[in-house]
Amino acid sequence: MDISATQPVRIDGKAFASRMTTRLGTEVVEVITNTGHVPGLAVVLVGDDAASQVYVRSKHRATLTAGMRSFEYRLPSDSPETSLLKLISDLNADPAVNGILVQLPLPQHLDPAVVIEAIDPAKDVDGFHEINAGRLATGQDALVPCTPLGCLMLLQDHLGDLSGLHAVVVGRSNIVGKPMAQLLLGANCTVTLAHSRSRDLPSICRTADILVAAVGRPEMIRGDWIQPGATVIAVGINRVSHGNQTRLVGDVAFDETGHVAAVTPVPGGVGPMTIACLLQNTLTAFRRQNGITA
Ligand code: NDP
Numbered sequence: 001m002d003i004s005a006t007q008p009v010r011i012d013g014k015a016f017a018s019r020m021t022t023r024l025g026t027e028v029v030e031v032i033t034n035t036g037h038v039p040g041l042a043v044v045l046v047g048d049d050a051a052s053q054v055y056v057r058s059k060h061r062a063t064l065t066a067g068m069r070s071f072e073y074r075l076p077s078d079s080p081e082t083s084l085l086k087l088i089s090d091l092n093a094d095p096a097v098n099g100i101l102v103q104l105p106l107p108q109h110l111d112p113a114v115v116i117e118a119i120d121p122a123k124d125v126d127g128f129h130e131i132n133a134g135r136l137a138t139g140q141d142a143l144v145p146c147t148p149l150g151c152l153m154l155l156q157d158h159l160g161d162l163s164g165l166h167a168v169v170v171g172r173s174n175i176v177g178k179p180m181a182q183l184l185l186g187a188n189c190t191v192t193l194a195h196s197r198s199r200d201l202p203s204i205c206r207t208a209d210i211l212v213a214a215v216g217r218p219e220m221i222r223g224d225w226i227q228p229g230a231t232v233i234a235v236g237i238n239r240v241s242h243g244n245q246t247r248l249v250g251d252v253a254f255d256e257t258g259h260v261a262a263v264t265p266v267p268g269g270v271g272p273m274t275i276a277c278l279l280q281n282t283l284t285a286f287r288r289q290n291g292i293t294a
Helices: 013-035 050-065 081-093 112-118 130-137 146-159 177-186 201-206 270-289
Strands: 040-046 069-075 099-102 166-170 190-194 210-213 231-234 238-242 245-249
Touching: 013 050, 013 146, 013 270, 040 050, 040 081, 040 270, 050 069, 050 270, 069 081, 081 099, 081 112, 099 270, 130 177, 146 177, 146 210, 146 231, 146 270, 166 177, 166 201, 177 190, 177 210, 190 201
Parallel strands: 040 069, 040 099, 166 190, 166 210, 210 231
Antiparallel strands: 238 245
């Protein structure tokens, strides 16, 4: 079979995220009417990393579009840990702030583990705090990391019930791979979590009904690593150069996926879902803090 001959079926994360943001906007109006309070998200950026600045701006715009309050804090790159921890402590205590996100990566001298643990788990809308990770792993209500949550939503929207499907997740970070595996397990998939030490990765990938690639290596996963009919979620975003130009590519060789059932494009697949899920987590945190059951 010539697997490079046809076009892949696209899972349109941009359109899904846009519908989700519209729905969240309606729900935000409802909770404001019922409580008299506006959900608020605080984003903290330390330093001047260019990509982080773009992400923070996008989050700010999306928060306002959904009708929530957006609080932005920018600290200089040489800020001592004590200043950042003091700010987090103030935000933990501020009733106008329902969600707190500290943009990663942090400058070298700051330990992300210490910073994440300082955030009140009830306001940890990134879902990175060990309390939320533990709750997810033990099947309890948790604030779930936004990117894997978005991937699960796309999969359930596309496939419906995921029970019994074999999901292979490539990448085992705390931010994407591990919570993705937990969410798929929670959805009754049989889950294989692969990583850089996995032996014969192509063979493992070929057994997947659902393949989630969260690696950060441009087009590492080739078309012949994927069985016909599989659904592919490409999480990694990689900027590659062609002469003077650069373009974004995923971890999966998109042009070789004509035989799969569906695939997320890069860009326009998982990326937009991450911000939509951040808004959803902020609303979830607000509801829980105000004793509202959704
Ligand atoms: P990390 O660098 O933390 O983790 C990468 C994972 O890939 C590790 O578990 C690593 O294995 C594994 N890996 C690396 N090389 C190989 C290999 N050759 N074969 C198999 N596995 C390998 O990255 P993140 O999880 O934070 O992010 C992954 C990608 O997703 C990045 O490209 C990032 O930009 C993107 N991303 C996209 C988001 C979005 O909104 N679309 C949001 C978050 C991330 P090991 O543990 O053994 O080292």
